[in-house]
Amino acid sequence: RITQRCGEKIRLLTDLLSMHRKDRTIIFTADNETVYQISRDFLIPAITHLSPVKERAEILKRFNSGVFPVVVTSKVLNEGVDIPEANVAIVLSGSGSVREHVQRLGRILRSAKDKTAILYEIVAKGTNETFTSERRRRHDAF
Numbered sequence: 297r298i299t300q301r302c303g304e305k306i307r308l309l310t311d312l313l314s315m316h317r318k319d320r321t322i323i324f325t326a327d328n329e330t331v332y333q334i335s336r337d338f339l340i341p342a343i344t345h346l347s348p349v350k351e352r353a354e355i356l357k358r359f360n361s362g363v364f365p366v367v368v369t370s371k372v373l374n375e376g377v378d379i380p381e382a383n384v385a386i387v388l389s390g391s392g393s394v395r396e397h398v399q400r401l402g403r404i405l406r407s408a409k410d411k412t413a414i415l416y417e418i419v420a421k422g423t424n425e426t427f428t429s430e431r432r433r434r435h436d437a438f
Contacts, residue, residue, distance in 0.1 A: 324370070
């Protein structure tokens with residue numbers, strides 16, 4: 297069942313990336329293994345805590361300029377990084393932390409001219425992810 301749910305998430309991710317082809321998208325996951333798998337499968341630059349600082353800076357520079365329309369990351373971009381060009385975030389997995397979710401949302405809410413920000417959270421029905429997502433949305437932070 298877990299593999300099947302992951303497959304469904306990947307199918308949804310494929311659809312969302314196709315839908316947002318002209319946008320600047322950040323894909324967030326909970327772990328580096330998933331980051332690297334998505335990076336390989338979709339040929340998307342990956343940023344993790346293992347990425348050298350210069351490499352991170354270069355990827356973000358190219359992302360902001362539009363050379364890389366999509367990046368995939370785990371927790372390293374949650375906070376302390378200004379990515380004003382990002383306007384779509386896709387959360388495939390994360391912790392139950394409201395703070396983490398707000399920080400991820402903050403990556404795409406940076407002010408830019410004529411910007412509309414969209415956040416997708418892909419959760420597997422019938423799992424704790426559904427409950428966690430609903431609980432976060434009821435929080436005062438939202």
